[in-house]
Amino acid sequence: METHEINKRFLDYFEKHGHTKVPSASLILDDPTLLFVNAGMVQFKPYFLGEVPPPYPRATSVQKCVRTGDIDEVGKTTRHNTFFQMAGNFSFGDYFKEGAIERAWELITTAQDAGGFGFDPDRIWVTVYENDSEAAGLWREIAGIPSERIQSRGGKDNYWDMGVPGPGGPCSEIYYDRGPEYGREGGPVVDEDRYLEIWNLVFMQDERGELSPKEGHPPVGELPKKNIDTGMGVERVAYLLQGVANVYETDLVRPVISRAEEFSGRRYGTDHADDVRFRVIADHARSGVMLIGDGVTPGNEARGYVLRRLLRRIVRSVRLLGVHEPVLPEFAAVVRDAMAPSYPEIARDFDRISDVMRAEEETFLATLTSGSKIFDLAAEETKRSGGSVLAGDKAFQLHDTYGFPIDLTLEMAAEQGLSVDEDGFRTLMEEQRQRAKADAAARKAGHGDLSVYRQLLEDHGETQFLGYTDLQATARVIGLLSGGEPVRSVREGGKAELILDRTPFYAESGGQIADTGVLLGHGVELRVHDVQKLVPGLFVHRVEVLAGEVGLDTELTASVDATRRASIARSHSATHLVHAAVRGAYGRRAAQAGSLNSPGRMRFDFTTPGAVSADVLTEVEEEVNDYLQTDVEVQAYTTTKDKALEMGAIALFGEKYGNDVRVVDMGDYSRELCGGTHVERIGQLGLVKLVGDSSIGSGVHRVEALVGQDALRYVRKEQLLVSQLANTLKVPTEQLPSRIDDMVTRLRNAEREIEQLRVQQVLSSAGSLADKAQDVGGIALVAERIAEGVDASGLRALAGEVRNRLGSRPGVVALFAPSGEKLSFVVATTAAARDRGLAAGKLVPAFAEAVGGRGGGKPDMAQGGGSKPGGIDQAITALRAAVGAAPTG
Ligand code: SER
Numbered sequence: 001m002e003t004h005e006i007n008k009r010f011l012d013y014f015e016k017h018g019h020t021k022v023p024s025a026s027l028i029l030d031d032p033t034l035l036f037v038n039a040g041m042v043q044f045k046p047y048f049l050g051e052v053p054p055p056y057p058r059a060t061s062v063q064k065c066v067r068t069g070d071i072d073e074v075g076k077t078t079r080h081n082t083f084f085q086m087a088g089n090f091s092f093g094d095y096f097k098e099g100a101i102e103r104a105w106e107l108i109t110t111a112q113d114a115g116g117f118g119f120d121p122d123r124i125w126v127t128v129y130e131n132d133s134e135a136a137g138l139w140r141e142i143a144g145i146p147s148e149r150i151q152s153r154g155g156k157d158n159y160w161d162m163g164v165p166g167p168g169g170p171c172s173e174i175y176y177d178r179g180p181e182y183g184r185e186g187g188p189v190v191d192e193d194r195y196l197e198i199w200n201l202v203f204m205q206d207e208r209g210e211l212s213p214k215e216g217h218p219p220v221g222e223l224p225k226k227n228i229d230t231g232m233g234v235e236r237v238a239y240l241l242q243g244v245a246n247v248y249e250t251d252l253v254r255p256v257i258s259r260a261e262e263f264s265g266r267r268y269g270t271d272h273a274d275d276v277r278f279r280v281i282a283d284h285a286r287s288g289v290m291l292i293g294d295g296v297t298p299g300n301e302a303r304g305y306v307l308r309r310l311l312r313r314i315v316r317s318v319r320l321l322g323v324h325e326p327v328l329p330e331f332a333a334v335v336r337d338a339m340a341p342s343y344p345e346i347a348r349d350f351d352r353i354s355d356v357m358r359a360e361e362e363t364f365l366a367t368l369t370s371g372s373k374i375f376d377l378a379a380e381e382t383k384r385s386g387g388s389v390l391a392g393d394k395a396f397q398l399h400d401t402y403g404f405p406i407d408l409t410l411e412m413a414a415e416q417g418l419s420v421d422e423d424g425f426r427t428l429m430e431e432q433r434q435r436a437k438a439d440a441a442a443r444k445a446g447h448g449d450l451s452v453y454r455q456l457l458e459d460h461g462e463t464q465f466l467g468y469t470d471l472q473a474t475a476r477v478i479g480l481l482s483g484g485e486p487v488r489s490v491r492e493g494g495k496a497e498l499i500l501d502r503t504p505f506y507a508e509s510g511g512q513i514a515d516t517g518v519l520l521g522h523g524v525e526l527r528v529h530d531v532q533k534l535v536p537g538l539f540v541h542r543v544e545v546l547a548g549e550v551g552l553d554t555e556l557t558a559s560v561d562a563t564r565r566a567s568i569a570r571s572h573s574a575t576h577l578v579h580a581a582v583r584g585a586y587g588r589r590a591a592q593a594g595s596l597n598s599p600g601r602m603r604f605d606f607t608t609p610g611a612v613s614a615d616v617l618t619e620v621e622e623e624v625n626d627y628l629q630t631d632v633e634v635q636a637y638t639t640t641k642d643k644a645l646e647m648g649a650i651a652l653f654g655e656k657y658g659n660d661v662r663v664v665d666m667g668d669y670s671r672e673l674c675g676g677t678h679v680e681r682i683g684q685l686g687l688v689k690l691v692g693d694s695s696i697g698s699g700v701h702r703v704e705a706l707v708g709q710d711a712l713r714y715v716r717k718e719q720l721l722v723s724q725l726a727n728t729l730k731v732p733t734e735q736l737p738s739r740i741d742d743m744v745t746r747l748r749n750a751e752r753e754i755e756q757l758r759v760q761q762v763l764s765s766a767g768s769l770a771d772k773a774q775d776v777g778g779i780a781l782v783a784e785r786i787a788e789g790v791d792a793s794g795l796r797a798l799a800g801e802v803r804n805r806l807g808s809r810p811g812v813v814a815l816f817a818p819s820g821e822k823l824s825f826v827v828a829t830t831a832a833a834r835d836r837g838l839a840a841g842k843l844v845p846a847f848a849e850a851v852g853g854r855g856g857g858k859p860d861m862a863q864g865g866g867s868k869p870g871g872i873d874q875a876i877t878a879l880r881a882a883v884g885a886a887p888t889g
Pocket residue numbers: 038039040041088160200201202229230231232
């Protein structure tokens with residue numbers, strides 16, 4: 001059975017049983033506790049916690065998931081995967097254990113031609129949580145599973161939570177016995193390879209705190225209702241039903257391996273090391289495509305870093321398979337063809353996905369080259385010093401700076417007959433990991449425990465946001481925290497987090513920064529510095545008490561700084577217009593990758609292939625300013641997500657929870673999903689001036705613009721600058737460019753002349769230096785100190801010139817040029833001297849120590865530097881002795 005068919009059957013079955021089909025959420029759902037969505041229940045979390053009323057009592061979905069805990073293991077075994085799909089059914093306070101068991105059992109054991117998955121009931125085993133005799137009883141009654149195939153396990157295996165505070169509950173897992181060829185008898189408690197887990201039913205009833213019930217800590221509370229969250233591993237079911245051994249052989253993954261076989265001419269299944277590479281390519285290509293599809297771009301932090309790592313591991317594996325051309329877009333196309341039937345957006349957005357992959361591959365191939373040079377130098381140095389082990393810090397530098405995975409370094413070292421100090425490397429890696437961990441812990445502590453805010457949300461509901469229409473309102477204090485702890489009151493001079501029942505203050509989100517302003521009451525005055533939604537729907541004002549004392553229940557008049565807000569609104573509206581214009585210029589391939597709307601200034605990041613030309617940006621600016629003149633009204637309204645998408649609204653990744661969305665229209669020019677605040681009519685923007693664009697890596701471009709008065713001030717400043725320049729150069733402004741060109745050319749010519757004169761001057765001393773040659777055992781030796789200020793290349797030129805003048809004689813030229821505390825030197829030999837065994841490079845060690853230096857080079861010319869100019873005479877003596885010791889001939 002094809003994987004898409006498995007997904008379809010699952011969804012259809014549950015829809016038939018009263019579940020609403022819900023599409024997979026984006027992999028990067030807005031949840032501060034998660035890097036990527038890693039389970040089907042994530043998009044429903046607020047429903048389980050009771051933060052948001054569920055729009056339906058039952059739901060079913062197939063969720064795309066990414067888990068990145070053990071990227072390094074991927075490929076080494078056939079078990080690990082970074083991308084997978086989880087099919088699930090969910091009940092929000094509707095059916096519980098009995099319903100979940102009944103449904104799961106029916107679906108897996110119903111014959112395939114009757115719409116089920118057709119698993120043999122006699123090969124199914126289940127596990128239940130410690131004392132959950134209720135679940136065990138239900139398995140016996142409903143499914144008729146005999147007691148010996150029902151095993152009980154502790155929290156570690158049979159309690160499920162998200163790994164962080166949130167919903168959780170005991171679970172019951174369904175296993176399929178693959179037969180004796182896969183391992184020992186005795187059920188899942190004995191062997192989880194032979195008995196393969198296919199489905200996990202979680203009886204979601206608890207709220208876990210900082211510590212997990214998995215480790216035996218009691219939950220901190222009960223959820224408002226008893227719920228069901230199940231997750232069936234689609235890939236596992238697929239390989240069982242397709243009669244293959246593991247996920248890499250399934251219909252969705254194997255095609256990528258086949259493509260890699262075509263490229264490399266090698267065969268999967270013939271060599272373990274190659275197989276690891278094939279699997280890395282297949283797994284990571286899939287994750288990469290899906291992540292980029294959801295808006296992640298390669299970078300050096302968080303999600304972007306994970307993506308970068310995945311893509312680089314592919315590039316490296318491909319090279320190790322002997323392929324040197326860029327290939328990522330090719331693999332992406334295979335993934336697209338495999339995945340698009342379930343995820344059509346991948347096909348729609350393919351050009352962009354492929355562009356991002358291509359750009360990252362190019363970037364890495366570039367560092368791969370410079371990294372290889374660093375490697376070659378390090379290898380050469382190791383060998384020169386007689387060693388055979390490449391230093392751990394070199395391997396670390398290659399990893400850290402050039403993105404070289406250690407096994408690439410190992411392989412390259414082996415080719416050169418070297419090994420690598422892996423222990424040293426690992427120690428440095430560990431130190432770096434510890435630093436990262438400490439950073440993460442520090443950041444987490446900054447977030448604090450969110451349970452207080454969640455409680456406030458539960459007690460009072462969401463904060464009513466008035467700020468779309470009102471900038472001033474009276475409101476009541478319903479929550480007050482100091483240092484993360486609830487307090488009754490805060491006095492003058494104190495800082496606090498304050499929650500109101502309603503507020504005109506906009507909380508930072510969607511790229512729009514938070515409002516600031518004041519809160520006033522009887523004898524109380526507070527300044528609002530920042531507003532954040534720490535849990536969805538709850539506006540937390542960060543305030544400072546300027547006068548009086550504020551307590552719970554205090555009535556306050558909240559006033560937003562209106563000038564600042566208007567300026568932010570102008571920026572935000574400008575962002576929408578610039579976005580629309582950029583899309584007009586580049587099409588769908590230009591996807592928004594981030595934005596920032598602050599007073600008077602906006603920033604807009606977007607991905608697009610290749611360079612962004614200045615002409616296009618000028619057009620964007622023209623078009624936006626042209627459109628301002630229509631002065632259309634900005635319209636905002638709420639509708640359903642589907643409706644909005646149907647109307648062609650631009651939706652960004654990082655979706656929000658819930659089905660209702662707000663749409664902002666600016667005539668027929670721009671339509672976006674947006675929760676931000678905007679101007680009433682676009683004429684209010686006055687002027688939008690693009691002030692710069694830059695590339696911020698891997699196909700992501702950044703344009704910045706000033707809006708309104710700020711734009712005007714900017715133009716004025718530029719104008720002033722130009723007129724100052726015109727004044728200084730005493731030409732009319734329009735002649736500035738040609739005048740400056742002129743000046744630059746003249747300057748360049750003058751510099752060139754000076755350089756030539758300097759070289760001539762240096763070389764003019766060549767004759768007198770050659771005259772100073774002394775005969776040392778038949779060799780003409782010129783060993784002299786040169787005046788200060790001759791640089792290395794001048795010195796080389798001079799030595800070459802002196803050597804020329806020695807003609808066909810056997811001769812050695814050694815020149816020393818002190819420069820402050822340092823010196824440089826050069827040694828050159830004539831052909832006749834070399835015939836007598838005098839190599840320049842070999843002469844250096846004879847005197848280098850005297851000048852505190854080192855150096856080396858070829859037989860005809862060697863060069864180096866030192867730190868003891870005082871030792872030059874001694875060096876000359878040492879050199880003379882070395883030349884004198886040369887065999888006569
Ligand atoms: N949340 C559970 C899991 O991830 C079941 O869906 O296994």
